Amino acid sequence: MKNSVNELSSGKPLSFGFVVGVTSLGFVVSQLDVSIVNIALPQISKSFSTGISSLQWIVDAYTIAFAALMLSAGGMSDLLGSKRIFQIGLIIFGIASMCCGISWNPISLILFRVLQGIGSAVMIPSSLSILNQNYAHNNGLRARAVGFWTAAGGVSIAAGPILGGLLIHLSTWRMIFFVNVPLCLLGIILSTKLKGSKRQLGRGFDIPGQLIWMLALVALIGAIIEWHDYGIKHPLIYGSLIFSVIMLLWFIHVEKKAKSPILPLSLFKSSNFNVLVLMGTILNNTYYGTVFILSLYLQNVLHYSVINAGLAFLPLTAGFIISNLLSGKLIGKYGIRFPILTGLTIVTIGFTGLFIAGANTPYWLLFIPFLAIPMGIGLAVPAMTTGVLSSVDKTLSGTASAVLNTSRQASGAMGVAIFGAMANGGATAIIHAITMSAIISPLAIICCGILIFKYLKAN
Known part of the structure; x- marks a missing residue:
C-alpha cells in the first residue's frame, strides 16, 4: 500500500454551502447535546429519583468523554483521513443517542452519555479538518466557513433548551436523545460526497498519552463534582486531586518523548495559539457552568414550566445567530483581534448583568444578559477558531482543532462541576451560584482580554 492514500473525491467541486452544511451538521448534534440535557434535568431527576450530583454526572459524563478522547481523535483524523473519521463519529453518536433514550436508571444514562461523548470527540476535529483542507488556500473563504460552522x-x-422544552412538552425527556438519530443518518448519507484529507500512514498512535490524559481528567472533574457531598478533607477528594496533578505532569513528560504524541508540544510555541486556547477554555468554563445553573434557576426558583423555561433561552439563540454571522464579516475586514476584543467586552457586560437574578426577578430584566452573553461569545469564537487554524500547518489542523476543543470541553465540564456544586442546596444555593457567576465570570474574561490585547499578533 502506498504511504499516502488520497481521499479527495474527484469530479465537480462541491459547493461552499454543501461542505459547510454537512460538516456543521456533525457539530450541531454534538453541541445540541451539551445544552439540551440541561432543560430536562428536573424531569430526569423525578424520573429516576436522583439528586444534583447524579445530574452533574449526566451532564459531565458527555463532556468528560468528549474532552478525554478528542486529542486522540484529532490525531486519528490526521492519520486515517478526516472524512472516514467524521463518518465513524456520526455512527457512534447516533447509536449512543438511541441508547440514551432507552436508558433505565441513572447509571445506564451516564454510561450511554459517555458513548455519546466518544462519538462527538471523533467527529468534531475531523469536521473542522475537512473545512480547513477545503479552504486552506483562501483565508477569506476559510474565515467564512469557520464562521458558519461555529x-x-x-x-x-443556545437552541438546545428551547428544542428540549418543546420535545419534553410534547412527549418525554427521552425524546431529546431520539431526535439525534435521524440527524446522524442524514449526516452519514450526505458525507459520502465530501472531500476529506489524506491518510498519513507513517504516523503512529500515542496510547500511553491517551490513557494518562483520560485518568487525569476524570480524576480532576470527579473530585470537583463530589466535593460538595464528601468535603475537601475526604481522602477520596484530595487523593483524586493529587492523583490528577501527578497524571498531568506525567502526561507532559510522556508527550515530550512520544514519537507521535496526541498533544504535540510544538503547537504551544505560537503565542497566538496559546492565548486563543486559553480564551476558549475560559469562555466554555463560564458559559457551560452558568447555563447549567440557569436551567435550574428558571424551573426550581422562578417555577417556570419546562416549555416556558425553554422559551426563556430564546435570546441565546438569537444572539448566537446574529453575532456568529457578523463575526465572519468582521474577520474579513478587520482580522481576528477586533471581533475577539469586542466580543469579550460584550460577554463581560452580559455576565455582570446576572447580578439582578433573585427569587422574584421578572424575565424582562434577565433578557439583556441572556442576549449579551451569546452575542459576545458569537463574535469572539469564530475569530478564535480561525486564529487557531491559521497558526498551524494545515497537516496538523485536526490536531490543533482537537487541542482547542479538548480544552474547551474539559473546562466546560469543570464549569458545570464547580457552579453545580455551588447550586447544591435548594433555591437559595442556586441564586448564590448565579451571583458568584456574575462575579467570577467577568473577572476571568477581563483577564483573558488583557492577555489577548497584549500577546495576540494581528493576522
Missing part, C-alpha cells in the same frame, strides 16, 4: 454550533447550544 454559528451552527453556537445556535444549537
Whole structure:
C-alpha cells in the first residue's frame, strides 16, 4: 500500500454551502447535546429519583468523554483521513443517542452519555479538518466557513433548551436523545460526497498519552463534582486531586518523548495559539457552568414550566445567530483581534448583568444578559477558531482543532462541576451560584482580554 492514500473525491467541486452544511451538521448534534440535557434535568431527576450530583454526572459524563478522547481523535483524523473519521463519529453518536433514550436508571444514562461523548470527540476535529483542507488556500473563504460552522454550533447550544422544552412538552425527556438519530443518518448519507484529507500512514498512535490524559481528567472533574457531598478533607477528594496533578505532569513528560504524541508540544510555541486556547477554555468554563445553573434557576426558583423555561433561552439563540454571522464579516475586514476584543467586552457586560437574578426577578430584566452573553461569545469564537487554524500547518489542523476543543470541553465540564456544586442546596444555593457567576465570570474574561490585547499578533 502506498504511504499516502488520497481521499479527495474527484469530479465537480462541491459547493461552499454543501461542505459547510454537512460538516456543521456533525457539530450541531454534538453541541445540541451539551445544552439540551440541561432543560430536562428536573424531569430526569423525578424520573429516576436522583439528586444534583447524579445530574452533574449526566451532564459531565458527555463532556468528560468528549474532552478525554478528542486529542486522540484529532490525531486519528490526521492519520486515517478526516472524512472516514467524521463518518465513524456520526455512527457512534447516533447509536449512543438511541441508547440514551432507552436508558433505565441513572447509571445506564451516564454510561450511554459517555458513548455519546466518544462519538462527538471523533467527529468534531475531523469536521473542522475537512473545512480547513477545503479552504486552506483562501483565508477569506476559510474565515467564512469557520464562521458558519461555529454559528451552527453556537445556535444549537443556545437552541438546545428551547428544542428540549418543546420535545419534553410534547412527549418525554427521552425524546431529546431520539431526535439525534435521524440527524446522524442524514449526516452519514450526505458525507459520502465530501472531500476529506489524506491518510498519513507513517504516523503512529500515542496510547500511553491517551490513557494518562483520560485518568487525569476524570480524576480532576470527579473530585470537583463530589466535593460538595464528601468535603475537601475526604481522602477520596484530595487523593483524586493529587492523583490528577501527578497524571498531568506525567502526561507532559510522556508527550515530550512520544514519537507521535496526541498533544504535540510544538503547537504551544505560537503565542497566538496559546492565548486563543486559553480564551476558549475560559469562555466554555463560564458559559457551560452558568447555563447549567440557569436551567435550574428558571424551573426550581422562578417555577417556570419546562416549555416556558425553554422559551426563556430564546435570546441565546438569537444572539448566537446574529453575532456568529457578523463575526465572519468582521474577520474579513478587520482580522481576528477586533471581533475577539469586542466580543469579550460584550460577554463581560452580559455576565455582570446576572447580578439582578433573585427569587422574584421578572424575565424582562434577565433578557439583556441572556442576549449579551451569546452575542459576545458569537463574535469572539469564530475569530478564535480561525486564529487557531491559521497558526498551524494545515497537516496538523485536526490536531490543533482537537487541542482547542479538548480544552474547551474539559473546562466546560469543570464549569458545570464547580457552579453545580455551588447550586447544591435548594433555591437559595442556586441564586448564590448565579451571583458568584456574575462575579467570577467577568473577572476571568477581563483577564483573558488583557492577555489577548497584549500577546495576540494581528493576522
